[in-house]
Amino acid sequence: MNNKAFSESYKNFVVNLFNGIEKGDLEYIYKGEVTSTVVTNILDLAKLNLNDIDLKPLSSRIYFILGEGLQNISRHQDKIDGTTPSDSIILISKQKDTYNITTGNLIRVDKKEELEEKMQKINSMNIDELRYFARYIRKNYTLSEKGGANLGLVEMAKRSGSKLIYGFKDYLPNYSFFYFTIELDLKNTKPTDILIIPKNEYRNINFLKRFHQTLADQNIYLVFKGDFHQNNILALFDILRKQMAETVVSIKLKNVLIEVLQNIEKHGDNLHEITDWKPGIVTIHQSEDDFFLTASNYIINSRIPQLKNKIDQINSLSRDKLNELYRESLLDFNQEITAKKTGLGYIDIRRRSGTPLSFDFIKVDDNYSLFFIQIIIKDKN
Amino acid sequence: MKALEIQATADTPKVILDKDKNYFEISGLSLPEDAIEFYKPIMAWLEDYADDPNSDTVFNLKLEYFNTASSKQIIQLLLFLEKLNSKTNVKIRWHYKDIDEDMHDLGEEYSEIIKVNFDLVEYT
Structure with missing residues (x-):
C-alpha cells in the first residue's frame, strides 16, 4: 500500500472534507x-x-x-x-x-x-x-x-x-x-x-x-467534492480535458477518472440510506510527470470483504492473466449484464495504470466506512 | 433504407449509419450511464441492414474516450459485424490519436478477437 497516499494527514484531510457534506454540495478546489x-x-x-x-x-x-x-x-x-x-x-x-x-x-x-x-x-x-x-x-x-x-x-x-x-x-x-x-x-x-x-x-x-x-x-492539484451524478461527472471531465494538455499520461488519467467517478455513482453508498445522491471526493496529485488519482466514498461495512477480495485478486494477477480476465469479462454475455455492472471497471483501471491499486478503509460507524482507492498513472509502465 | 443519424451529446458519440452513401461511423465520446440503451437503436439498424447489405461495409470507429459500460456494447457490435462478413466484405477502421496508447492497444486487442479485416488508423 502506498504510504504517501494514505498517510494519516491525507486521511484526516478527506475525513474533514466529508464532514457535514450534504446533497447538492459541490466543491472544486484547484491549486496551480x-x-x-x-x-x-x-x-x-x-x-x-x-x-x-x-x-x-x-x-x-x-x-x-x-x-x-x-x-x-x-x-x-x-x-x-x-x-x-x-x-x-x-x-x-x-x-x-x-x-x-x-x-x-x-x-x-x-x-x-x-x-x-x-x-x-x-x-x-x-x-x-x-x-x-x-x-x-x-x-x-x-x-x-x-x-x-x-x-x-x-x-x-x-x-x-x-x-x-x-x-x-x-x-x-x-x-x-x-x-x-x-x-x-x-x-x-x-x-x-x-x-x-x-x-x-x-x-x-x-x-x-x-x-x-x-x-x-x-502535492494536491485538484479536489472534487460532491454529489457524483452524471452531470457533475461530465462537467469535471470536461474541465480536465480543457485544462490538461493532451499527453500519453493525461489521456490515461482522464480515462481512469471517468471510470472512477462512474464507479462512485454506481457503487458508492450513502450514510443513513439516503439513496438519491452519491457523495464522493476525488483528488489528483501530481509529482513530476506522474499522476496519482485518489477517490473516496462511503461503503456499507458488509460489502467490504467482497470489494477487498475483488481488488486483491486483480492486484495479484500478472499482466497476461489480467488481459485474459479482461477478455473473459468483456465477452461474458451470459451473466446478467446491466448497464450498472460490467465487472470490467477495476480490471480496466488496473490495466491502464500498470501498477497495483492501493486501497484502504476507515470505519465511520457500525454500518459504514470510508473507502479509499488510489491509482498511479505513470508515463511509462 | 433510412439512414440512422444521431448527434453527439456531452456523453454519447455521433453516429452515422447510411446504406445509400455506404458510410458507417461512430465517433467522439461514449460515456453514458446506460450504454445498453444508447446502443440499442444502433444494433437494431444493423440487424435490418444485415437483411440486404452493400457489397462492402467499411465501419469507422473513432472514439476519443469510452467507458467500460460502452466497451461491452462496442464488442457486441464488432461481433455482429464479424457475423455479417459472410454477406458483405466487412472492414473495421479503428481510429486512434497518435498519443493515445491505450486506444491503440485496445484496437489491437479487439482485432485479435474479431476475425475480420481490421485496420488501425492513426490520426493527430
Missing part, C-alpha cells in the same frame, strides 16, 4: 498556475451548476461574483522573475444556503498596505454607501484606472452583501500570499443594508492557510 484558460474553464463548470432551478434568480449575481473573484487573481497576481506562480489556489464551494468563492494568490509586499486599506474601507460601508462609491468610481475614473480603484471589489461586496474577508501570509522576502473569500447567501435574494460575515469555514483565514499548506504538502 492561474491562467485565463483556467478561469474560463472554472466559470464554465460553475455555469453548469447554475442551471439548478433554485439558483436561477441568483444566477447572474453568482456568475458576476465568480467571474470577478477569479479575474481578480489573473489580474492582480504578481510574477516572480517573469514566471506566473504555480501555487495559487481557487476554491469554489456550493453548499445548501451559500455559494462561496475563495482565492489565494501572490502579490508584492509593497502592495499589501494599499490593498488592506481598500478592503477596510469597503467593509466599513453599508450597501447605500457602496452603491454611491461604485457610481463615483465609474464616473471619475477612466477604464484603465477603474481596476486600480478596485471597482471589482466594491461591486463584489455590493452584489453579494458579504464582507470581504482577507488575510496575508508572508512567502518570499518581497512577496506575500493574499487570501480572499466572499460569499453569496442563497436564502436572501435581496442583500441586507449592511454587509454580513460569510458563514463558510474559509472565512477563517488561519484555517485557509493551513488548508493551502495541506494541498501543497500532499
Whole structure:
C-alpha cells in the first residue's frame, strides 16, 4: 500500500472534507498556475451548476461574483522573475444556503498596505454607501484606472452583501500570499443594508492557510467534492480535458477518472440510506510527470470483504492473466449484464495504470466506512 | 433504407449509419450511464441492414474516450459485424490519436478477437 497516499494527514484531510457534506454540495478546489484558460474553464463548470432551478434568480449575481473573484487573481497576481506562480489556489464551494468563492494568490509586499486599506474601507460601508462609491468610481475614473480603484471589489461586496474577508501570509522576502473569500447567501435574494460575515469555514483565514499548506504538502492539484451524478461527472471531465494538455499520461488519467467517478455513482453508498445522491471526493496529485488519482466514498461495512477480495485478486494477477480476465469479462454475455455492472471497471483501471491499486478503509460507524482507492498513472509502465 | 443519424451529446458519440452513401461511423465520446440503451437503436439498424447489405461495409470507429459500460456494447457490435462478413466484405477502421496508447492497444486487442479485416488508423 502506498504510504504517501494514505498517510494519516491525507486521511484526516478527506475525513474533514466529508464532514457535514450534504446533497447538492459541490466543491472544486484547484491549486496551480492561474491562467485565463483556467478561469474560463472554472466559470464554465460553475455555469453548469447554475442551471439548478433554485439558483436561477441568483444566477447572474453568482456568475458576476465568480467571474470577478477569479479575474481578480489573473489580474492582480504578481510574477516572480517573469514566471506566473504555480501555487495559487481557487476554491469554489456550493453548499445548501451559500455559494462561496475563495482565492489565494501572490502579490508584492509593497502592495499589501494599499490593498488592506481598500478592503477596510469597503467593509466599513453599508450597501447605500457602496452603491454611491461604485457610481463615483465609474464616473471619475477612466477604464484603465477603474481596476486600480478596485471597482471589482466594491461591486463584489455590493452584489453579494458579504464582507470581504482577507488575510496575508508572508512567502518570499518581497512577496506575500493574499487570501480572499466572499460569499453569496442563497436564502436572501435581496442583500441586507449592511454587509454580513460569510458563514463558510474559509472565512477563517488561519484555517485557509493551513488548508493551502495541506494541498501543497500532499502535492494536491485538484479536489472534487460532491454529489457524483452524471452531470457533475461530465462537467469535471470536461474541465480536465480543457485544462490538461493532451499527453500519453493525461489521456490515461482522464480515462481512469471517468471510470472512477462512474464507479462512485454506481457503487458508492450513502450514510443513513439516503439513496438519491452519491457523495464522493476525488483528488489528483501530481509529482513530476506522474499522476496519482485518489477517490473516496462511503461503503456499507458488509460489502467490504467482497470489494477487498475483488481488488486483491486483480492486484495479484500478472499482466497476461489480467488481459485474459479482461477478455473473459468483456465477452461474458451470459451473466446478467446491466448497464450498472460490467465487472470490467477495476480490471480496466488496473490495466491502464500498470501498477497495483492501493486501497484502504476507515470505519465511520457500525454500518459504514470510508473507502479509499488510489491509482498511479505513470508515463511509462 | 433510412439512414440512422444521431448527434453527439456531452456523453454519447455521433453516429452515422447510411446504406445509400455506404458510410458507417461512430465517433467522439461514449460515456453514458446506460450504454445498453444508447446502443440499442444502433444494433437494431444493423440487424435490418444485415437483411440486404452493400457489397462492402467499411465501419469507422473513432472514439476519443469510452467507458467500460460502452466497451461491452462496442464488442457486441464488432461481433455482429464479424457475423455479417459472410454477406458483405466487412472492414473495421479503428481510429486512434497518435498519443493515445491505450486506444491503440485496445484496437489491437479487439482485432485479435474479431476475425475480420481490421485496420488501425492513426490520426493527430
